Amino acid sequence: MIEREFVAQKAKEYYIRKYIEEKLPRSSISQIRLKKIPLGEKIIISTNRPSMIVGSKGANIRDLTKNLKKKFGLENPQIEIEEVKDAFLDAQIVAERIASSLEKFGSNRFKSVGHKIMENVINSGALGVELVISGKIPGARAKSWRFYQGYLKKCGDLSIEKVRRAQARALLKTGIIGIKVAIMPPGLDMPDSVKIRDQSAVDARAEEVAVVMETVVEKEEGKAEKKKTRSPKKKKVAEEKAEEKIEAPVADTESKEGSESTN
Missing domain, CATH: 3.30.1140.32 (Ribosomal protein S3, C-terminal domain)
Known part of the structure; x- marks a missing residue:
């Protein structure tokens, strides 16, 4: 059944994580992730002390790889170390440090x-x-x-x-x-956060808005002036067309009268 295989795989991953946590110092481990890759299994260990996990000349990694092959039947386990930059911003490392301090003191x-x-x-x-x-x-x-x-x-x-x-x-x-x-963690954008700006920044922004508004007003005024200058020309053209229409019938009547007189 697919369900049983899935449960068995997850149980195997759980036992692998627990085994690694027992073999390595837990106060420096953030998380352990397992990935399936074409070459075998990839185990990513996030820690703030990579040198402690690796050991002298990689001795800890070699021993851990050998034991994982024997105990869990992994074909080609590849262990990768991922460094945690700030340990006090990692919740798991902080919790493990508190636990180790309580056990110690x-x-x-x-x-x-x-x-x-x-x-x-x-x-x-x-x-x-x-x-x-x-x-x-x-x-x-x-x-x-x-x-x-x-x-x-x-x-x-x-x-x-x-x-x-x-x-x-x-x-x-x-x-x-x-x-x-x-x-x-730091650097989060809160939906209810209120930012108070400096007065200098507000004044600079107001000046920018004023300059933009002035340019917009100048453009609108220029468009209005262009419309005004175009309107008299249109009137003249319309008057000339009207005069031509009036002159045309007068010329026709004169030509008709001349033809009648010749007859």
């Missing part, structure tokens, strides 16, 4: 970790950020702590398509801690 320092990460995200140029840490922190009862700063869209197309969201988990002695991250 414990749940007692979760507030300092949240505030520090939030400030780094805003300093990187993000318009807004929201961090939600849920679990048994700092006491025995489960709670949700929210850290937010800036402007963040919660609904609409802008929230669905542009806001970057990610989730991660941290395993502590008290239990699993869930982390949710939402980042609004």
Whole structure:
């Protein structure tokens, strides 16, 4: 069945991603994408630390390729590294960093970790950020702590398509801690944004409009003058035609009278 093959293929891709995440440092991995190419399988790893993923002289990539062939039966896996320019604008990397910090320092320092990460995200140029840490922190009862700063869209197309969201988990002695991250990246055109222009720019624009209006008025006046100069000529032509019509019958009557006198 086609459905079973599709489900089996997606399950295989899921296990490949999980295996790569276990073998590589997760705090530096943004996403793992798998593509089918004519030469085999292409695995794209987005990271902010390419040298750590590649290893010394490509040792990590070679070991990972060999293990993927043996464990998952991939014919010719080709691993490609894609660099993430700013790690604090990538929601998945931020979530994984919070998780690794909680596992390293414990749940007692979760507030300092949240505030520090939030400030780094805003300093990187993000318009807004929201961090939600849920679990048994700092006491025995489960709670949700929210850290937010800036402007963040919660609904609409802008929230669905542009806001970057990610989730991660941290395993502590008290239990699993869930982390949710939402980042609004810089450079977005808001539908409700209001831009205040400088007075100099407004004056310059007004001068441009005034010049354009003057040229339009001059053109209209020139057209009106041309129409006025043409109208007397038309009147003269009409009068001359009328005179010719009047003279023609008079000439005819004179010719008739001359013929009668000869008779």
